[in-house]
Amino acid sequence: MDFEKYFSLGGGRIKSSKIREMMKLIGTPGIISMAGGMPDEQHFPFEQVQLIIEAWGPAKRAAALQYGATGGYPPLLERIGEYVAASGISMSGQRILPTSGAQQALQLLTRIFCDPGDSLLVEVPTFIGAVAVFAGYGAEPAGVKMDAEGLIPGELERKIIELRSSGRTPKFLYTNPTFQNPSGLTMSQGRRDEIYSVCSRHDLPIVEDDPYYELYFEGGPADYRSLKARDRDNRVLRVNTFSKILSPGLRLGWIIGEPAVLARCEMAKQGEDACSSSFSQVVAADYLAAGCVAEYTAKMRAIYREKCRLMLSCLEREMPEGVSWSTPKGGFFIWVSLPAGLESERVLLRSVENKVAFVTGQPFHVDGGGTNYCRLAYSNSSAEQIEEGIRRLARVIREMLPG
Amino acid sequence: MDFEKYFSLGGGRIKSSKIREMMKLIGTPGIISMAGGMPDEQHFPFEQVQLIIEAWGPAKRAAALQYGATGGYPPLLERIGEYVAASGISMSGQRILPTSGAQQALQLLTRIFCDPGDSLLVEVPTFIGAVAVFAGYGAEPAGVKMDAEGLIPGELERKIIELRSSGRTPKFLYTNPTFQNPSGLTMSQGRRDEIYSVCSRHDLPIVEDDPYYELYFEGGPADYRSLKARDRDNRVLRVNTFSKILSPGLRLGWIIGEPAVLARCEMAKQGEDACSSSFSQVVAADYLAAGCVAEYTAKMRAIYREKCRLMLSCLEREMPEGVSWSTPKGGFFIWVSLPAGLESERVLLRSVENKVAFVTGQPFHVDGGGTNYCRLAYSNSSAEQIEEGIRRLARVIREMLPG
Incomplete structure (x- = not known):
């Protein structure tokens, strides 16, 4: 037919x-x-994954092969919480939602924030996988220029004002602050302060997609401290992934942020895949617990x-x-x-x-x-x-x- | 904030x-x-899964932990094709798309077919997980009565005509024909012929969600032959899952049907989770190949x-x-x-x-x-x-x- x-x-x-x-x-x-x-x-x-699986007793075997709660495998939530806290992010007032890769995190956030015709702000250039999601929900990204230190705060502010004065409400700023895909640029620490201030002043949510921050060739964690670690107002929804610290084939990422936002993401996720792979979640929880990252x-x-x-x-x-x-x-x-x-x-x-x-x-x-x-x-x-x-x-x- | x-x-x-x-x-x-x-x-x-993983050489280990194509792990597509063909479904002119559970299959189909306010047809009662997806896209399911043999063909036809004469276009019939969730009812073989004829006469797509058909307590496969096995016009989009033949924790299902429809589902899936768990796909391919089902x-x-x-x-x-x-x-x-x-x-x-x-x-x-x-x-x-x-x-x- x-x-x-x-x-x-x-x-x-x-x-x-x-x-x-x-x-x-x-x-x-x-x-x-x-x-x-x-x-x-x-x-x-792979060997670590195999050792993890071999060590499972009956309870973990059943958990890995059974349906799980949409909100995630509880031990995984705890282990991610510890891992995130170790990077200088306060877990107070936060919630974590495991997702089927960071891709699903972007999709859920786009779905709960954007109707067709809505605007949002992105870097120029920006991650192509996010552009495809935005387009799929009819959202219209407006580009903000970068220089060697990343997003330019004045340009961001100008764009927010320009959009609002034309009657539009940008739904969030999407940024990939560290070793950006595709430009490789890293937003400097000073810039992160400034960008956060601009968003705070204009009450704009921030979606911080930060898959590569552990993969630095120089400096150390303090040089790549996240926007989320500065998040006084709980406006940052931080997206991370196991793809670069374990495996992309397990399709596992997470969002950390305001519980009211994550509750909406969880509801959307229920209908989209019920839960992320339980098998992947149990592996990832044990992988974090064993200090493999x-x-x-x-x-x-x-x-x-x-x-x-x-x-x-x-x-x-x-x-x-x-x-x-x-x-x-x-x-x-x-x-x-x-x-x-x-x-x-x-x-x-x-x-x-x-x-x-x-x-x-x-x-x-x-x-x-x-x-x-x-x-x-x-x-x-x-x-x-x-x-x-x-x-x-x-x-x-x-x-x-x-x- | x-x-x-x-x-x-x-x-x-x-x-x-x-x-x-x-x-x-x-x-x-x-x-x-x-x-x-x-x-x-x-x-x-679990033991079979573990044996499968232990037997992997370098190529399968890499495939299981790496990103995969949205369209699926090629050996899995072949193994599913063989498995489906063995249940009397002709693979000619068909395509298979692996999904992150049957839940994602329903979600993708709803997204590509339904805009807010669109109507579709469901059994009364029907699977609650599908109802939630339909609502999430603003689709409005109209219920069709069942009797001991399942959906009543005359009722279905009446509803199609009623909706169309009020200017509405039902997008598809959603049916769970075998050991239905929740009623346990099974559509008789004669009824399947009749229901297919009604849909054919009115050119209505059919989404056949059939997770339990292998789990019969009496009779044999011929008693549970699918609507898809009758699909002269290629109007049936058949949804299946590994949840009942292997494990729901792997989050793996599939759709089989018209390639033009599955191409749209694949595009939607790209933005939603890029691909289903590669790990699950390699396990499932080997599980099918080993005859474990x-x-x-x-x-x-x-x-x-x-x-x-x-x-x-x-x-x-x-x-x-x-x-x-x-x-x-x-x-x-x-x-x-x-x-x-x-x-x-x-x-x-x-x-x-x-x-x-x-x-x-x-x-x-x-x-x-x-x-x-x-x-x-x-x-x-x-x-x-x-x-x-x-x-x-x-x-x-x-x-x-x-x-």
């Missing part, structure tokens, strides 16, 4: 993330992909730092004049700027023919810009792939530069 | 499932709960049949005149009808004081009826709990009957 006439308007708003579409292009054999923002799959803590992140910091250094040195060696790039202090990505006039989408098509892939910058830009940017992930590539991948990409770019 | 002014209208439609709310009431110590529709947690196939369901059929028989004999022995109940041919539930005037909600409150719990019938009724029904689950109770639980419940009912 023909279902066309039955589809909803709401469903029609949902667009495929351009990254996911590009991924299909990229799935050709022999290609070196620096596209997906995936953790290094050579170093997942510190061990794994220490190891991965060294591994990612090395990969990043290697990619930077390859870029230095291979890229022609006019190409520039970020120097990340952590995370998964290098953000490359091509010479004016060289569009990254054209470069991608030629690159795929030459068996190397990345993600183009434009889809990360809600203002339509970014057409000459490329996001390169070093996180899941071997040293050989990084060397050869950058060599291939540089060759393509050199060939495409105006003679 | 006060978030009230920022919440969306869309989010405001979401209501907590009444079962989930009752569950909180029920969590008091010493209570015998026949409320939740949960599999027997004494008999989950047949072994587990054979064992569980015998266990559930025994529990059901025991509960029926306890009801027979303990219940006063005027109380009647269904005799299930499979599944998890007995549906109890109280004498007129005795409301199950009042009985529940008194029952909880007397340390026994069940689910009231009204929330399963989109027509506001069902106030004198109780749903009793025998699936996750021990023999002792069933004996003592029915004894307590019967005592409460006897005390509440007009003298």
Whole structure:
């Protein structure tokens, strides 16, 4: 039968993330992909997970395979609470809701805050997976400029005032403050104070999505202290994930914030998947309890730092004049700027023919810009792939530069 | 801060499932709960899962812990295809989408088909978890009566015509044809032919939610042949789950149906959780490949049949005149009808004081009826709990009957 006439308007708003579409292009054999923002799959803590599962007695076995409460497996809530508190966030007046990855956290928050036509504020560039969610609910993100220290407070304030004076109510600021996806930028500590003040002055909720903060290459936790750790007014809804400290395949993240907000998220989640994987929740609770995060992140910091250094040195060696790039202090990505006039989408098509892939910058830009940017992930590539991948990409770019 | 002014209208439609709310009431110590529709947690196939995980080499370990495609882990799609084909469903022109439980399948289908105010058709009574999803998207279910053979074709046709003549377009028929939750009713094979014909004549999509069909106590697969197996026009979107053939804690289900519909579901799912647990998907693929379903369901059929028989004999022995109940041919539930005037909600409150719990019938009724029904689950109770639980419940009912 023909279902066309039955589809909803709401469903029609949902667009495929351009990254996911590009991924299909990229799935050709022999290609070196620096596209997906995936953790290094050579170093997942599989043995720890296996030891955890082997140690389960009857109660944990049953808990792992049975339905759980939508609000989460109680021991997991406790362990996350301890983990979060150790990063300088006060747990007083807070609630935690486990989610099926940080992606679901963004989706739940968007659903409970945004109706079609609502506005919200995002960085330029911003995380593409969030842009897709916002679009799916008909929300209209307005972009705020960044500089080397992250979001510019004056620009944020100007945008809030501009939107409000045109009768619109931005629902929240969405920010990815540390080793941002895609730009790699980190909001400085001073900036975090200022951005928080602007939001406080204008009574704007903040959604702080901070998946990479443990994966720093320099400095220490004090340099990446969260907006949530400054949250006098309980306006920050902080989204985190086990994807970078354990495994993305377990699909487990969480939101911490105001209980009245999380109660709404929990109700939405009931209908969406009833609960996150109980199996994943019991594994994650035991993983936190055993102190595995510190061990794994220490190891991965060294591994990612090395990969990043290697990619930077390859870029230095291979890229022609006019190409520039970020120097990340952590995370998964290098953000490359091509010479004016060289569009990254054209470069991608030629690159795929030459068996190397990345993600183009434009889809990360809600203002339509970014057409000459490329996001390169070093996180899941071997040293050989990084060397050869950058060599291939540089060759393509050199060939495409105006003679 | 006060978030009230920022919440969306869309989010405001979401209501907590009444079962989930009752569950909180029920969590008091010493209570015998026949409320939740949960599999027997004494008999989950944990050892098989553990053997599967132990056998994984590097590729499966990485696949289980890494992000996966939204469309699913390819070996899982193949194994589900074989499993489905073995139940008499033609895979020609079909696509399969894994979902985070059958709950997510219902949510995705509702989202892509229903805008606020849209109508759809459901059985009276119907699955409460679906009612909550429909409400969350503002869809308005119209109830169709059932008799001992399930949905009444003439009633369905009348409702379709009535809705259409009042300018409304029901988006689909939602049916739970086998050992229905909550009534335990099974749509007869002849009825399935007739219901399919009505939908075909009126070009209505069918969402067939069939979680219990493997858990029959009499007859065999031919007696529970699905609507999907009759699907000449590809109008059936069939929802299934691993919850009853492996584990609900893995949160894994699937939809099989028209690729154009599943492509929309996949796009929605991208933004909702990116992919279902890779870990669960790799486990489930290997579980299907090893033929564990047949072994587990054979064992569980015998266990559930025994529990059901025991509960029926306890009801027979303990219940006063005027109380009647269904005799299930499979599944998890007995549906109890109280004498007129005795409301199950009042009985529940008194029952909880007397340390026994069940689910009231009204929330399963989109027509506001069902106030004198109780749903009793025998699936996750021990023999002792069933004996003592029915004894307590019967005592409460006897005390509440007009003298």
